[in-house]
Amino acid sequence: AQSVTQLDSQVPVFEEAPVELRCNYSSSVSVYLFWYVQYPNQGLQLLLKYLSGSTLVKGINGFEAEFNKSQTSFHLRKPSVHISDTAEYFCAVRQSHQGGKLIFGQGTELSVKP
Amino acid sequence: GAVVSQHPSWVICKSGTSVKIECRSLDFQATTMFWYRQFPKQSLMLMATSNEGSKATYEQGVEKDKFLINHASLTLSTLTVTSAHPEDSSFYICSARNRDRAYNEQFFGPGTRLTVL
Numbered sequence: 485a486q487s488v489t490q491l492d493s494q495v496p497v498f499e500e501a502p503v504e505l506r507c508n509y510s511s512s513v514s515v516y517l518f519w520y521v522q523y524p525n526q527g528l529q530l531l532l533k534y535l536s537g538s539t540l541v542k543g544i545n546g547f548e549a550e551f552n553k554s555q556t557s558f559h560l561r562k563p564s565v566h567i568s569d570t571a572e573y574f575c576a577v578r579q580s581h582q583g584g585k586l587i588f589g590q591g592t593e594l595s596v597k598p
Numbered sequence: 599g600a601v602v603s604q605h606p607s608w609v610i611c612k613s614g615t616s617v618k619i620e621c622r623s624l625d626f627q628a629t630t631m632f633w634y635r636q637f638p639k640q641s642l643m644l645m646a647t648s649n650e651g652s653k654a655t656y657e658q659g660v661e662k663d664k665f666l667i668n669h670a671s672l673t674l675s676t677l678t679v680t681s682a683h684p685e686d687s688s689f690y691i692c693s694a695r696n697r698d699r700a701y702n703e704q705f706f707g708p709g710t711r712l713t714v715l
Contacts, residue, residue, distance in 0.1 A: 528706040
Protein backbone atom coordinates (compact mmCIF):
# COMPACT_ATOMS: atom_id res chain seq x y z
CA ALA A 485 0.00 0.00 0.00
CA GLN A 486 1.05 3.53 -0.64
CA SER A 487 1.20 6.33 1.87
CA VAL A 488 2.35 9.92 1.92
CA THR A 489 3.67 11.80 4.93
CA GLN A 490 4.05 15.53 5.05
CA LEU A 491 6.25 16.10 8.03
CA ASP A 492 5.16 19.64 8.84
CA SER A 493 1.54 20.61 9.33
CA GLN A 494 2.37 24.31 9.48
CA VAL A 495 5.33 26.28 8.17
CA PRO A 496 5.52 29.97 9.03
CA VAL A 497 8.09 31.96 7.12
CA PHE A 498 8.90 35.57 6.43
CA GLU A 499 8.51 37.09 3.01
CA GLU A 500 11.53 36.65 0.70
CA ALA A 501 12.91 33.84 2.83
CA PRO A 502 13.52 30.38 1.35
CA VAL A 503 11.17 27.55 2.22
CA GLU A 504 11.16 23.77 2.06
CA LEU A 505 8.04 21.67 2.51
CA ARG A 506 8.85 18.06 3.22
CA CYS A 507 7.20 15.01 1.76
CA ASN A 508 8.02 11.35 2.16
CA TYR A 509 6.23 8.45 0.55
CA SER A 510 6.15 4.71 0.74
CA SER A 511 5.39 2.42 -2.15
CA SER A 512 6.59 -0.94 -3.36
CA VAL A 513 6.11 -0.04 -7.01
CA SER A 514 7.09 2.84 -9.24
CA VAL A 515 5.10 5.99 -8.70
CA TYR A 516 4.34 9.41 -10.01
CA LEU A 517 4.71 12.27 -7.55
CA PHE A 518 2.83 15.55 -7.39
CA TRP A 519 2.61 18.77 -5.44
CA TYR A 520 -0.66 20.70 -5.40
CA VAL A 521 -1.55 24.07 -3.92
CA GLN A 522 -4.95 24.96 -2.52
CA TYR A 523 -6.00 28.50 -1.79
CA PRO A 524 -8.90 29.04 0.68
CA ASN A 525 -12.21 27.68 -0.55
CA GLN A 526 -10.78 26.63 -3.88
CA GLY A 527 -9.88 23.41 -5.62
CA LEU A 528 -6.39 22.07 -6.20
CA GLN A 529 -3.89 23.52 -8.63
CA LEU A 530 -0.97 21.44 -9.85
CA LEU A 531 2.39 22.99 -8.97
CA LEU A 532 4.63 20.33 -10.43
CA LYS A 533 4.96 16.62 -11.06
CA TYR A 534 7.60 13.95 -11.35
CA LEU A 535 6.93 11.19 -13.83
CA SER A 536 10.42 10.07 -14.84
CA GLY A 537 13.75 11.44 -15.98
CA SER A 538 15.49 14.32 -14.24
CA THR A 539 15.01 14.18 -10.51
CA LEU A 540 14.84 17.97 -10.21
CA VAL A 541 11.47 19.19 -11.32
CA LYS A 542 10.55 22.82 -11.85
CA GLY A 543 6.98 24.00 -11.53
CA ILE A 544 4.88 27.11 -11.58
CA ASN A 545 5.29 30.14 -9.34
CA GLY A 546 9.02 29.52 -8.87
CA PHE A 547 8.63 26.22 -7.03
CA GLU A 548 10.79 23.19 -7.59
CA ALA A 549 11.04 19.72 -6.09
CA GLU A 550 13.61 16.98 -6.04
CA PHE A 551 12.81 13.31 -6.26
CA ASN A 552 15.10 11.24 -4.07
CA LYS A 553 14.44 7.57 -4.61
CA SER A 554 16.81 6.29 -1.93
CA GLN A 555 15.19 8.49 0.70
CA THR A 556 11.71 8.15 -0.82
CA SER A 557 11.31 11.88 -0.60
CA PHE A 558 9.92 14.62 -2.82
CA HIS A 559 10.52 17.89 -0.97
CA LEU A 560 9.17 21.15 -2.36
CA ARG A 561 11.35 24.26 -2.33
CA LYS A 562 11.19 27.91 -3.22
CA PRO A 563 14.20 30.21 -2.82
CA SER A 564 12.18 33.33 -2.00
CA VAL A 565 8.52 33.27 -1.00
CA HIS A 566 5.86 35.94 -1.43
CA ILE A 567 2.83 36.79 0.65
CA SER A 568 0.73 35.35 -2.17
CA ASP A 569 2.28 31.91 -1.60
CA THR A 570 0.28 31.60 1.61
CA ALA A 571 -1.84 28.51 1.05
CA GLU A 572 -2.19 24.81 1.81
CA TYR A 573 0.20 22.50 -0.04
CA PHE A 574 -0.45 18.85 -0.68
CA CYS A 575 1.99 16.18 -1.76
CA ALA A 576 0.45 13.24 -3.61
CA VAL A 577 1.59 9.94 -5.01
CA ARG A 578 0.09 7.72 -7.65
CA GLN A 579 1.11 4.32 -8.86
CA SER A 580 2.32 4.54 -12.42
CA HIS A 581 -0.06 1.92 -13.78
CA GLN A 582 -3.07 3.28 -15.57
CA GLY A 583 -5.61 2.72 -12.84
CA GLY A 584 -3.58 4.21 -10.04
CA LYS A 585 -5.34 6.46 -7.56
CA LEU A 586 -3.93 9.64 -6.09
CA ILE A 587 -3.04 9.35 -2.43
CA PHE A 588 -2.64 12.67 -0.64
CA GLY A 589 -0.53 13.69 2.28
CA GLN A 590 -2.03 15.51 5.21
CA GLY A 591 -1.15 18.92 3.84
CA THR A 592 1.20 21.69 4.95
CA GLU A 593 -0.09 25.14 5.68
CA LEU A 594 2.43 27.69 4.45
CA SER A 595 2.02 31.07 6.08
CA VAL A 596 4.14 33.88 4.68
CA LYS A 597 4.45 36.90 6.91
CA PRO A 598 5.65 40.38 5.95
CA GLY B 599 -7.34 23.42 -21.82
CA ALA B 600 -8.22 20.78 -19.23
CA VAL B 601 -10.77 22.71 -17.22
CA VAL B 602 -13.08 21.04 -14.74
CA SER B 603 -16.10 22.84 -13.38
CA GLN B 604 -18.39 22.09 -10.47
CA HIS B 605 -21.89 23.28 -9.83
CA PRO B 606 -23.00 24.63 -7.50
CA SER B 607 -19.97 26.20 -5.86
CA TRP B 608 -21.81 26.28 -2.57
CA VAL B 609 -25.14 25.02 -1.29
CA ILE B 610 -27.06 25.22 1.94
CA CYS B 611 -29.83 22.74 2.55
CA LYS B 612 -32.07 21.47 5.31
CA SER B 613 -31.45 18.18 7.04
CA GLY B 614 -33.19 15.32 5.28
CA THR B 615 -33.09 16.79 1.80
CA SER B 616 -30.97 15.57 -1.11
CA VAL B 617 -28.37 17.61 -2.91
CA LYS B 618 -26.89 17.03 -6.34
CA ILE B 619 -23.42 18.25 -7.30
CA GLU B 620 -22.27 18.26 -10.91
CA CYS B 621 -18.74 17.84 -12.17
CA ARG B 622 -17.98 18.63 -15.80
CA SER B 623 -14.87 18.38 -17.91
CA LEU B 624 -15.23 21.37 -20.20
CA ASP B 625 -12.69 20.77 -22.92
CA PHE B 626 -11.71 17.14 -22.73
CA GLN B 627 -13.24 13.73 -22.38
CA ALA B 628 -12.92 12.02 -19.05
CA THR B 629 -13.53 8.30 -18.85
CA THR B 630 -12.76 8.45 -15.15
CA MET B 631 -13.78 11.00 -12.56
CA PHE B 632 -13.05 11.01 -8.87
CA TRP B 633 -14.96 12.42 -5.92
CA TYR B 634 -13.17 13.64 -2.83
CA ARG B 635 -14.31 14.99 0.48
CA GLN B 636 -12.33 17.48 2.50
CA PHE B 637 -12.98 18.51 6.09
CA PRO B 638 -11.61 21.82 7.37
CA LYS B 639 -7.86 21.84 7.79
CA GLN B 640 -7.63 18.27 6.54
CA SER B 641 -6.52 16.44 3.44
CA LEU B 642 -8.62 15.15 0.60
CA MET B 643 -10.27 11.81 1.17
CA LEU B 644 -11.15 9.81 -1.91
CA MET B 645 -14.80 8.77 -1.77
CA ALA B 646 -15.28 7.00 -5.06
CA THR B 647 -14.02 6.48 -8.58
CA SER B 648 -16.55 7.00 -11.33
CA ASN B 649 -16.16 5.39 -14.72
CA GLU B 650 -18.31 6.46 -17.63
CA GLY B 651 -21.08 3.99 -18.32
CA SER B 652 -20.45 1.77 -15.33
CA LYS B 653 -21.04 1.71 -11.60
CA ALA B 654 -18.82 3.75 -9.36
CA THR B 655 -16.25 2.11 -7.16
CA TYR B 656 -16.53 3.30 -3.58
CA GLU B 657 -13.75 3.47 -1.06
CA GLN B 658 -14.03 1.53 2.15
CA GLY B 659 -16.33 3.19 4.65
CA VAL B 660 -18.21 5.31 2.12
CA GLU B 661 -21.93 4.54 1.95
CA LYS B 662 -22.87 4.04 -1.68
CA ASP B 663 -26.57 4.44 -0.95
CA LYS B 664 -25.96 7.79 0.66
CA PHE B 665 -23.55 9.16 -1.90
CA LEU B 666 -25.00 8.30 -5.29
CA ILE B 667 -22.67 8.76 -8.22
CA ASN B 668 -23.68 8.81 -11.84
CA HIS B 669 -21.25 9.17 -14.74
CA ALA B 670 -23.60 9.22 -17.68
CA SER B 671 -21.33 10.84 -20.25
CA LEU B 672 -17.67 11.45 -20.94
CA THR B 673 -17.95 15.00 -19.63
CA LEU B 674 -20.34 14.78 -16.70
CA SER B 675 -20.43 13.04 -13.36
CA THR B 676 -22.88 13.80 -10.56
CA LEU B 677 -22.74 13.19 -6.83
CA THR B 678 -26.04 13.14 -4.98
CA VAL B 679 -25.96 13.33 -1.22
CA THR B 680 -29.21 11.70 -0.17
CA SER B 681 -31.02 12.56 3.04
CA ALA B 682 -28.28 14.93 4.02
CA HIS B 683 -27.43 15.52 7.67
CA PRO B 684 -25.22 18.11 9.35
CA GLU B 685 -22.32 15.64 9.50
CA ASP B 686 -22.36 15.58 5.68
CA SER B 687 -21.36 19.22 5.65
CA SER B 688 -18.03 19.37 3.91
CA PHE B 689 -16.10 20.55 0.87
CA TYR B 690 -16.58 18.17 -2.03
CA ILE B 691 -14.04 18.19 -4.83
CA CYS B 692 -14.14 16.28 -8.07
CA SER B 693 -11.38 15.54 -10.51
CA ALA B 694 -11.35 14.22 -14.04
CA ARG B 695 -8.73 12.13 -15.73
CA ASN B 696 -7.89 13.14 -19.26
CA ARG B 697 -7.73 9.94 -21.23
CA ASP B 698 -5.79 11.58 -24.03
CA ARG B 699 -2.85 12.54 -21.83
CA ALA B 700 0.10 10.17 -21.74
CA TYR B 701 -0.17 9.36 -18.08
CA ASN B 702 -3.86 10.13 -17.70
CA GLU B 703 -3.34 13.45 -16.01
CA GLN B 704 -5.96 14.36 -13.42
CA PHE B 705 -7.54 17.80 -13.21
CA PHE B 706 -9.46 19.16 -10.25
CA GLY B 707 -12.63 21.13 -10.02
CA PRO B 708 -12.98 24.21 -7.80
CA GLY B 709 -15.00 22.37 -5.16
CA THR B 710 -18.50 22.60 -3.73
CA ARG B 711 -19.13 23.73 -0.17
CA LEU B 712 -22.10 21.87 1.30
CA THR B 713 -23.68 23.07 4.51
CA VAL B 714 -26.51 21.06 5.98
CA LEU B 715 -28.60 22.83 8.60
